Amino acid sequence: MPSTTMRMLETYPKSINLDRAKLAAAIDALNDCAQACTACADACLSEDMVAELTKCVRTNLDCADICTTTARVLSRHTGYDANISRTLLEACATACKSCGDECAGHADRHEHCRICADACRACEQACRDLLATIS
């Protein structure tokens, strides 16, 4: 069965300005990344070496907030404004890149950082794939 995201896109009563497959992929990647970042921030707080992970916690919190907001904005199609979607996707790809880099730096010692880095990379790519379709 298609994800809830795609099923909701398919039942939107008017036309949608973006490619539905890329849009659904981005929204799902954003929600997955937000979940991973929220959990990774908390896992870092419970590591004995938390004092060395404070930048990771902070970047996780930023990335979670920005991904959640971007998923919400992309889930709305009424009164579409390409400028908002484009600049927000750029900010989101930037946050995913920073968080992916930060988590990747701890991936060999913390499995939660490894999983989170993967989610950030996938989300950054999904954002850039969608951005490429917005003129």
Added chain:
Amino acid sequence: MPSTTMRMLETYPKSINLDRAKLAAAIDALNDCAQACTACADACLSEDMVAELTKCVRTNLDCADICTTTARVLSRHTGYDANISRTLLEACATACKSCGDECAGHADRHEHCRICADACRACEQACRDLLATIS
């Protein structure tokens, strides 16, 4: 492969106070419901009969906000406080019940309301299943 949610739970470095399977099921249902409600609110805005759907939009917005916040709180285990989890799950189950009822009332005319009602019912149940394990 297990969901990102379950993989993150499995890599949390300390003990977790709740059943991991029920916890992962609740977090996934909450994020799915938040996504459905955000999209349903927007789909209602684009229906010709939007004037009859304003209560549905409002309840969708509340339910999306409460589900997103509940998923975040449940994704944190450091310094666990049962009182916060329990009262928030009660509020969330209440919002899902209200939103599920509201959307179900339009389900025969709007497919997005039918899908959203299903997501709300599943989320309410997942919240209550988890609540039953918190003494």
Added chain:
Amino acid sequence: MPSTTMRMLETYPKSINLDRAKLAAAIDALNDCAQACTACADACLSEDMVAELTKCVRTNLDCADICTTTARVLSRHTGYDANISRTLLEACATACKSCGDECAGHADRHEHCRICADACRACEQACRDLLATIS
């Protein structure tokens, strides 16, 4: 000049089911508390003794999320549902109590915790004052 919150309440085009002064006071206290908790979590991350403040960070994050969501729900009056407002206010007062207690425990050593504890106490009281008017 009245706050933006009160000015927006005064221009809502239909009737509002709650006392406007208590409602505006609660919304302003919630937004103030969310701001303090977000900043306190980050200030704790930058303390040399962050390892002793991880429960404080976590409770701050929960309280910020719950206060922001509660402020949003209380800012909506269309299709009012007393059950959602009441259970959410109970969860929010619980989170503010926990966060206020946690921050108060560090208030003598960290001025940001002292200011945040005050914001949590004020917010808990504003939530309870409003709750008392919802039958």
Added chain:
Amino acid sequence: MPSTTMRMLETYPKSINLDRAKLAAAIDALNDCAQACTACADACLSEDMVAELTKCVRTNLDCADICTTTARVLSRHTGYDANISRTLLEACATACKSCGDECAGHADRHEHCRICADACRACEQACRDLLATIS
């Protein structure tokens, strides 16, 4: 007494990379704008002519989400990343411009849109003032 925002900035234990006065002004404007937009979306839903205000509701929802997230990111200073702050401020100024323009178009008929347009203009300016200081 200074706002909670400024008092929290003053108690942050390490150095802050941005001008504190401009930072506090931006955070306060963002939270004020988020509150106005959340309330304006709901007020529009209760207008008899809601069918003509659906783009306004949608833009309000986007602007509220983006302003709340931007206020959170700007409230964190640990592990500061100028790229995230800059791109997010650009997205936020874009959303405030769009929402301010949309609300201004209804300001003569709806007082809530007039107040909200003012909050959006003030927030856009505060974002641009802060952006100008980030190289």
